[in-house]
Amino acid sequence: MQETVPSGAKSSSDDHVTQSGRVGECLKPLDGPLEGGSSTSTGCISSKPDFSKLKGEICLDNLSIKELHEVFKATFGRDTTVKDKLWLKRRIAMGLTNSCDVSATTFVIKDNKLVKKDNEDGFNNVNLGAGKEHLAVAVEYNEDLLNNLSSQIDEHQTTSEVRLGNNVVENNFASEDLAADQRAAKRVRKPTKRYIEELSEAESKEYSGRSIASTKSIGFRPLSSKAHARPARNVSLEGRTVNTRLDSLGGFGIQVPCVYRIRRSRPRKNVTALLKFHPSGMGMTATFIKKGFDVHGSQMDNGSMNKVLEAKSTPEQAPEQFVAESKKETTPTDMGQNMGLKYVDPSGDTSDDNVVTVPTAKGGIRRKHHRAWTLSEVMKLVDGVSKYGAGRWSEIKRLAFASYSYRTSVDLKDKWRNLLKASFAQTPTDKGANSRKHPSMPIPASILLRVRELAEMQAQASLPNLSTGKLSACGGRSVNETRPGYL
DNA sequence: ATTAGGG
DNA sequence: CCCTAAT
Numbered sequence: 001m002q003e004t005v006p007s008g009a010k011s012s013s014d015d016h017v018t019q020s021g022r023v024g025e026c027l028k029p030l031d032g033p034l035e036g037g038s039s040t041s042t043g044c045i046s047s048k049p050d051f052s053k054l055k056g057e058i059c060l061d062n063l064s065i066k067e068l069h070e071v072f073k074a075t076f077g078r079d080t081t082v083k084d085k086l087w088l089k090r091r092i093a094m095g096l097t098n099s100c101d102v103s104a105t106t107f108v109i110k111d112n113k114l115v116k117k118d119n120e121d122g123f124n125n126v127n128l129g130a131g132k133e134h135l136a137v138a139v140e141y142n143e144d145l146l147n148n149l150s151s152q153i154d155e156h157q158t159t160s161e162v163r164l165g166n167n168v169v170e171n172n173f174a175s176e177d178l179a180a181d182q183r184a185a186k187r188v189r190k191p192t193k194r195y196i197e198e199l200s201e202a203e204s205k206e207y208s209g210r211s212i213a214s215t216k217s218i219g220f221r222p223l224s225s226k227a228h229a230r231p232a233r234n235v236s237l238e239g240r241t242v243n244t245r246l247d248s249l250g251g252f253g254i255q256v257p258c259v260y261r262i263r264r265s266r267p268r269k270n271v272t273a274l275l276k277f278h279p280s281g282m283g284m285t286a287t288f289i290k291k292g293f294d295v296h297g298s299q300m301d302n303g304s305m306n307k308v309l310e311a312k313s314t315p316e317q318a319p320e321q322f323v324a325e326s327k328k329e330t331t332p333t334d335m336g337q338n339m340g341l342k343y344v345d346p347s348g349d350t351s352d353d354n355v356v357t358v359p360t361a362k363g364g365i366r367r368k369h370h371r372a373w374t375l376s377e378v379m380k381l382v383d384g385v386s387k388y389g390a391g392r393w394s395e396i397k398r399l400a401f402a403s404y405s406y407r408t409s410v411d412l413k414d415k416w417r418n419l420l421k422a423s424f425a426q427t428p429t430d431k432g433a434n435s436r437k438h439p440s441m442p443i444p445a446s447i448l449l450r451v452r453e454l455a456e457m458q459a460q461a462s463l464p465n466l467s468t469g470k471l472s473a474c475g476g477r478s479v480n481e482t483r484p485g486y487l
Numbered sequence: 488a489t490t491a492g493g494g
Numbered sequence: 495c496c497c498t499a500a501t
Contacts, residue, residue, distance in 0.1 A: 394489060414495070
């Protein structure tokens with residue numbers, strides 16, 4: 001590919017330089033666009049940054065956009081979509097020189113310095129001292145730090161006043177870039193109040209420093225605390241945190257930024273539940289899910305072990321907020337396996353949750369809680385409705401579902417709606433019951449029946465004056481006050 | 488804060 | 495389940 005870029009193809013402004021040969025900064029790039037290009041030439045498809053691109057003198061002016069992209073990748077460890085040549089050059093120059101001072105329009109990088117080609121300085125700068133290795137090392141180092149930091153940086157540059165030496169410059173650029181890319185990708189909608197609430201909640205929990213599972217690796221806290229100028233403001237939009245995952249790419253130890261989402265937590269009260277909280281069900285495999293289901297079937301009495309996770313080993317799989325802190329040490333796969341093996345304690349606490357990632361049509365992925373309704377829960381719901389009437393869900397929740405910290409009143413309502421639908425849909429024909437292919441939810445017919453009865457009663461109760469006309473407008477207050485279960 | 492509905 | 499509009 002690189003041969004397709006003849007020297008003449010570039011602007012004519014440069015070619016004479018090489019002929020002068022006085023210093024020869026651009027010589028190598030022209031022989032083979034980049035030193036080592038021949039050795040790596042076949043693998044243009046390689047997805048990992050090729051640091052050999054950074055060796056030796058770099059004459060950015062002679063590079064095609066494609067090559068610039070490669071250099072960019074080698075420099076920053078990530079791809080860019082920017083097509084602007086000048087931008088790329090400047091950007092790379094800034095990255096390599098670790099400085100913003102790249103006012104020049106032609107770029108030759110050498111020994112960590114920017115060399116202007118028709119400048120006498122170039123001549124004086126010929127001494128190739130001990131620059132090369134330093135360059136490569138420096139790049140890698142910067143990259144590392146950069147990713148670490150930018151992972152903690154919220155996308156709105158709250159860190160602009162952070163001082164961490166020269167690297168700050170670089171980091172801000174990185175985040176700015178990242179933000180730009182994402183903006184181009186998609187404009188996410190503003191988070192709702194609830195999102196923000198729960199996020200901050202999750203964070204405060206994090207800070208409250210509960211003694212979490214044994215394997216919690218701290219690692220990130222100290223750094224992050226430095227990185228945030230304003231921790232309170234740290235919550236990024238749409239509830240995502242950017243973390244880095246250590247990729248073992250070709251032994252380079254490159255850190256690839258990836259996006260996690262903090263677990264959303266429903267429980268707002270019930271502190272005891274929170275205390276018993278423990279991470280579980282992370283990185284489950286398909287077989288594991290099955291296991292979980294079996295257990296569920298055998299003793300579907302507590303709401304704790306209905307875990308349904310997608311069988312993916314992707315990093316965003318990790319459910320709990322500990323994800324934010326566990327990386328570096330354990331690769332995602334490691335973690336998944338460990339956790340998978342030690343799936344623990346389906347004992348009946350009503351507190352833990354789990355997260356499922358749901359692919360969105362727009363390409364995004366979002367996580368949602370999912371907790372299968374157990375039979376006991378359904379029963380409680382049903383007789384809760386029978387007692388207090390459908391619609392009085394806050395009541396039902398408070399009285400009949402006190403022990404279940406999840407299951408908001410809205411959940412109850414939704415479930416009831418679904419039950420109604422199910423009960424009315426399936427009953428007419430008995431065949432319907434048999435025809436269900438999914439072993440998912442047996443749906444005890446008895447309950448369904450009861451649901452239907454209740455539903456009818458509710459319906460009648462809410463239409464008082466049409467019936468016998470005896471009780472309608474008399475007693476307490478509203479018509480809803482009637483309690484079908486007792487009347 | 489709760490409810491009712493739509494998605 | 496999630497998200498919103500109405501109360």
